[in-house]
Amino acid sequence: MQCIREVRADACRDSLDRVQWFYTNLLGMQTWPPNEQIPGGWGVGPLRRGLWFRFRHDPLVDANRRRFVLHVNSLEQLERRLHENGWAYQRTHGLGATDHYLTLHDPTGHRIEIRASQPL
Known part of the structure; x- marks a missing residue:
């Protein structure tokens, strides 16, 4: 993932376990260390340059609008994991x-x- 500062998005507190599983197990991103987490949310990816989810009862989501782009080393490996997990x-x-x-x-x-990440 490449960004200047963390990308902020909303997440429902009730679905935290599923959100964490999706980003860590399925996408393979690392959780921010507990002492680096920002209160009121959950961070994943590069520290302070990854994703930070703010917990809300009614998250603001537009399913038709692209929220962000992630880069991975192998699109084929991720596609295989998504398929194996029925995503x-x-x-x-x-x-x-x-x-x-x-x-x-x-x-x-x-x-x-x-x-897929492309060499610069």
Whole structure:
């Protein structure tokens, strides 16, 4: 994941276990250390440059709007894990021969785009 500062999104407190499982087990992201967590939420990914979920009773989610883009080393490995766990996703072929990405929704309903990391 590449960003200047953490990406902030809402999550329902009641679905915290499912959100944590999705981002850590399914997507393979690391949880922020307990002493680095921001009160009122949960952080995952690179410290202070990852994702931070604010707990709300009624999270603000637009399932049709892309919330953020994640980059992974292997799109094929992630696609295999998603398939093995029965997680719904769509594979899209872009304009170029290597422009492939996955679109899916997290447990809160945020629409996520996942692309393979490209060397700079």
